Amino acid sequence: MYLFIKSFGCQMNEHDSQKIASILEEEGYELTDDPEKADCIILNTCSVREKPERKVYSALGRLLPLKRKKPSLLIGVGGCVAQQVGEKLLKEAPHLDFVFGTHQIHKVGEMVRAARAGIRSLDVSMVDDVPSLHRFPTPAPGQVKAYVTIMQGCDNRCSYCIVPHVRGPERSRPPEEILQEVRQLAQAGIKEVTLLGQNVNSYGRNLPKPLTFPRLLEQLEEVEGIERIRFTTSHPKDLSVELMEAMGELKKVCEHLHLPVQSGSNRVLQAMNRGYTREEYLEKVEALRKMVPGVALTTDLIVGFPGETEEDFELTLDLLRQVRFDGMYSFKYSPRPFTSAYEMRDDVPQEVKAERLARAQALQDRITSEILEDCIGKVEEILVEGPSPRGEGQVTGRTRTNRIVHLKGEAGQLVGRMVKVRIEKSLRHSLWGERLEE
Numbered sequence: 001m002y003l004f005i006k007s008f009g010c011q012m013n014e015h016d017s018q019k020i021a022s023i024l025e026e027e028g029y030e031l032t033d034d035p036e037k038a039d040c041i042i043l044n045t046c047s048v049r050e051k052p053e054r055k056v057y058s059a060l061g062r063l064l065p066l067k068r069k070k071p072s073l074l075i076g077v078g079g080c081v082a083q084q085v086g087e088k089l090l091k092e093a094p095h096l097d098f099v100f101g102t103h104q105i106h107k108v109g110e111m112v113r114a115a116r117a118g119i120r121s122l123d124v125s126m127v128d129d130v131p132s133l134h135r136f137p138t139p140a141p142g143q144v145k146a147y148v149t150i151m152q153g154c155d156n157r158c159s160y161c162i163v164p165h166v167r168g169p170e171r172s173r174p175p176e177e178i179l180q181e182v183r184q185l186a187q188a189g190i191k192e193v194t195l196l197g198q199n200v201n202s203y204g205r206n207l208p209k210p211l212t213f214p215r216l217l218e219q220l221e222e223v224e225g226i227e228r229i230r231f232t233t234s235h236p237k238d239l240s241v242e243l244m245e246a247m248g249e250l251k252k253v254c255e256h257l258h259l260p261v262q263s264g265s266n267r268v269l270q271a272m273n274r275g276y277t278r279e280e281y282l283e284k285v286e287a288l289r290k291m292v293p294g295v296a297l298t299t300d301l302i303v304g305f306p307g308e309t310e311e312d313f314e315l316t317l318d319l320l321r322q323v324r325f326d327g328m329y330s331f332k333y334s335p336r337p338f339t340s341a342y343e344m345r346d347d348v349p350q351e352v353k354a355e356r357l358a359r360a361q362a363l364q365d366r367i368t369s370e371i372l373e374d375c376i377g378k379v380e381e382i383l384v385e386g387p388s389p390r391g392e393g394q395v396t397g398r399t400r401t402n403r404i405v406h407l408k409g410e411a412g413q414l415v416g417r418m419v420k421v422r423i424e425k426s427l428r429h430s431l432w433g434e435r436l437e438e
Contacts, residue, residue, distance in 0.1 A: 001028055001029050001030065001039040001040065002029065002030055002031075002032040002034075002037050002038045002039050002040075003021065003024050003029035003030065003031055003032065003038060003039070003040050003041075003042070004031075004032055004033070004034065004035045004037075004038035004040070004041045004042070005017045005020060005021060005031070005041075005042045005043075005044060006035075006041070006042070006043050006044065006059065007044045008043070008044065008045050008046040008052045008055060008056060008079070008081075009045070009046025009048060009052050009079075009080070010046060010048070011147060011194065011196055011232065012147075012149065012152075012196050012198075013044050013045075013046055013079055013080075014147065015137075015147035015149055015196060016044055016078070016079065016102075016105060016132070017042075017044045018137040018147070019105055019132055019135050019137050020042060020044065020078065020105060020108050021137070022135070022137040022138055023105070023106070023108050023109050023135075024040070024108065024109060024112060026109065027109050027112055027113070035063075035066065036066070038073065039072070039073065039074065040073070040074040040075075040076070040112060041063060041066075041073065041074070041075050041076070042075075042076045042077070042078060042108070043056055043059055043060070043075075043076070043077045043078070043079075044078050044079045045077060045078065045079035045080055045081035045082060046079060046080050046081070047079075047080040047081045047083075047084045047162055047166060047336070048080065048161070048162060048163065048336070049331055049334055049336075050334035050335075050336070051331075051334070052081075053081050053084075056077065056081050057092075060075075060077070060089075060093045060095075060096065063075055063095065064095050067095040068095075074097045074098075074112060074115045074116065075093075075095060075096050075097050076096070076097055076098040076099065076100065076108070076111065076112070076115070077089055077096060077098075077099050077100075078099070078100045078101070078102075078104075078105065078108065079101075079102060080102060080162070080163075080166040080167070082099045082100060082101050082102075082124060083101035083102045083103075083124050083126075083165075083166040083167075084162065084165070084166050084337070084338070086099065086101070086122060086124040087099075087122055090120060090122055096120075097111075097115035097120055097121075098111040098112070098114070098115050098120065098121045098122070099121075099122045099123075099124065100122075100123050100124070101123065101124030101125065101126070101166075102126075102130075102152075102166055102167050102168070103125065103126045103127050103130045103132075103168065104123045104124065104125065105131075105132035105135075106131040106132045106135065107123055111123070126168050128171075129171070130152055130168075130171065133149060133152055133171070133173055134173070134177060136180075136181045136184060138188070139185060139188045139189070139190055142386075142415060142416075143188075143189070143190065144189065144190060144191045144192065144383065144384075144385055144386075144415060144416040145190065145191070145192045145193070145194065145383075145385060146185050146190045146192075146193055146194070147193070147194050147196050148178060148181055148182060148185070148193050148194070148195055148196065149173070149195075149196045149197065150172065150173055150178055150195045150196065150197050150200060150203055150216070151170060151171060151172045151173060151197035151198070151199075151200065151202075151203050152167055152168070152170075152171050152197070152198070153167045153168040153169045153170045153171050153198060154167060154169075154170055154198040154199055155169055155170040155199075155202070156199060156235060156273075156275070157273055157340070158262075158272055158273050158274060159271065159272050159273045159339060159340040159341040159344075160272060160302065160305065160333065160336065160339055160341045161336070161339060162336040162337070162338055162339055163198055165338040165339075167198065170198070170199070170202060170205070170206060171206065172203050172204050172205070172206055172207050174207065175204075175207075175211055175216055175219060178195075178216065178220070179219060179220065179223065182220055182223050182226060183223055185226070186223055186224060186225030186226050187225065189416065190225075190226070191225070191226065191227045191228065191383055191416055191418075192226070192227065192228035192229070192230065192383055193220075193226055193228075193229055193230070194229075194230040194231060194232065195220075195229070195230070195231040195232075196231075196232065197231075197233070198233065199233065199234070199235040199238060200213055200231045200232065200233065200234060201213055201234050201235055201238035201239055201240070201243060202235070202238050203216060204216065212240075212242060213231075213243060214240070214242045214243045214245070214246035217229065217231075217246050217250055217253055218246065218250065220252075221250045221251070221252050221253070226252060227252060227383070227418065228252055228254050228383060228400065229250075229252045229253045229254065230253075230254050230256065230402070232258045233258055233260060234257060234258060234259050234260075235260075235275075236259055236260070236261065236274070236276050236280075236281050236284060237274065237275035237276045237280075239259065239284050239288070241287070244287060244288050244291045244292065245291060247288075247291070247292045247295070248291040248292045248293075254400040254401070254402065255292055255293075255294050255295045255296060255400050255401050256295065256296045256297075256298070256326075256400070256401050256402040257288065257292075257295060257296075257297055257298075258297075258298045258299070258300075259281075259284075259285075259297055259298075259299055260299055260300035260301075261281055261299045261300070261301065261319065261323075262274060262300060262301060262302050263301070263302065263305065263308070263312070263315075263316050264278055264312075264315040264316035264317070264318060264319030264320070265278065265308070265311075265312035265313075265315040265316060266278050266279075266315075267307075267312060268305050268307070268308055268312050271305065271306070271307060271341075271344075272302075272305060272341075273340070278315065278319060281319075282319070282322060282323070285297065285323055294401065295401070296326040296371075296401035296402060296403070297323060297325050297326060298325055298326050298327045298328065298329075298402075299323075299325050299327075299328050299329070300328070300329045300330070300331075301316065301320075301328055301329070301330040301331070301360060302330075302331055302332075302333050303316070303330065303331070303332055303333065303353055303356040303357045303360060304332050304333045304348040304352065304353030304356060304357075305333045305341070305348070306333070306341060306344040306345060306346055306347055306348065307344070307347065307348075308333075308348055313356050313359075313360075316360065317359065317360065317363055320360065320363055320364060320367065321363070321367075324367050324370075324371065325364065325367065325368075326368060326371055326401070326402070326403070327364070327368055327429075328360075328361075328364045330357060330360055330361055330364070331357070332350075332353040332354065332357050333346070333348070333353065368429070369426070369428075372403070372426035372427070372429075372430075372431060373426045375403065375423045375426065375431055376423050376424065376425060376426060377422070377423065378422070378423050379420055379421070379422050379423075379436065380399045380400075380403075380405065380420070380421055380423060380433065381399070381400065381418055381419070381420055381421075382397035382398055382399055382405045382407075382418070382419060382421055382433070383397050383398060383416075383417075383418055384396070384397040384409070384411075384414040384415050384416065384417050384418075384419060385397050385398065385415065386411060386415055387411045388406045388407075390406050393408060393409070393410070394406055394407065394408055394409065395407060395408075395409045395410070395411050395414050395415065396430075397419070403430070403431055404429070404430035404431065405421060405423070405430065405431045405432070405433045406427075406430060406431070406432050406433070407419075407421055407432070407433045407434065407435050408434075408435070409435060419435055419436075420435070420436040421433030421434060421435050421436060422434050422436060
């Protein structure tokens with residue numbers, strides 16, 4: 001039997017999809033990338049923005065002909081949209097067999113068995129201890145990087161964000177369990193781990209024996225076989241001097257930080273309930289760059305938040321020029337239910353949102369291009385991750401600062417290895433390097 005999983009949204013959803021796949025492997029399913037071939041299709045959804053949610057309903061519509069063609073096909077929806085709308089999905093999509101929320105991933109095998117028996121099921125209940133947090137998905141053969149969830153949920157109440165509603169309050173995994181998972185990954189050949197959480201900076205606050213995130217990083221530094229450690233996402237208000245120092249001192253922690261700013265205007269930041277000012281954000285960036293020389297920063301940006309004026313937006317552009325991020329994920333504001341901003345008047349016209357988004361992206365594209373051009377001539381160490389999408393006889397990897405580098409080479413010989421390259425040219429969103437003789 002074959003399983004097709006479509007993930008929407010963030011890295012945490014991708015990791016949850018790996019857990020779903022590992023559970024259904026025990027039920028006799030094998031992953032496929034061809035939905036036409038599948039016996040079971042699962043949409044693992046995201047509702048942080050409106051567009052990914054719309055994609056879910058569109059995808060369900062496209063699956064209806066497949067279901068008619070193959071009535072035995074099982075279709076399930078999990079993740080944040082499932083958590084948000086629950087039973088409504090089953091009512092609006094009669095060809096849907098099961099729906100499970102963010103806290104009920106561990107029940108997917110049980111739901112698939114019920115669906116085979118002709119029983120439709122729904123479980124979007126939330127629990128204090130999420131069972132799937134304690135599940136270790138097995139790496140695929142040849143995999144060199146892996147995600148490790150260290151916490152789930154969020155206690156911040158950013159006015160635009162639905163995460164606390166669909167993921168629940170903040171829960172940290174015990175450090176000994178995280179260490180055990182990372183050791184197992186190292187034994188399976190994983191070289192790089194990315195620690196996941198809605199706000200990793202606040203890890204450990206709700207543990208019986210509190211442990212700060214920097215102290216967890218120190219423990220993971222000692223795991224043999226792991227050569228690189230990354231983490232996401234970091235909330236700016238919780239970026240501590242202790243964490244900056246750890247990033248500068250720990251050899252395995254990479255010099256890259258994703259630090260969502262969302263806006264450069266204090267008035268908008270206050271309306272977003274972000275908990276920091278523009279000046280505080282810039283001060284932390286300055287301190288970080290002193291303690292972690294060469295650190296690369298990426299960010300998230302929302303344009304067109306309720307009440308955003310042209311002056312507010314110009315302050316955002318000014319912040320982009322000052323910080324000079326390596327990259328940026330940027331979006332037009334869309335109201336999300338169960339958030340306090342949902343009650344605000346969405347008063348920025350769509351055409352203004354689109355125009356501002358285009359201006360912000362154009363500025364960031366120029367900055368990214370300049371940063372990549374500055375890399376030419378430098379020698380970098382990359383972890384080779386796999387074949388390059390640019391063509392045969394090429395592989396791709398990333399620098400410690402998370403910049404993508406393509407180079408000539410055979411995947412069978414280089415994947416999983418650290419290699420030194422000289423950067424020869426910059427591409428649109430990546431680099432080209434020549435491998436140096438060892």
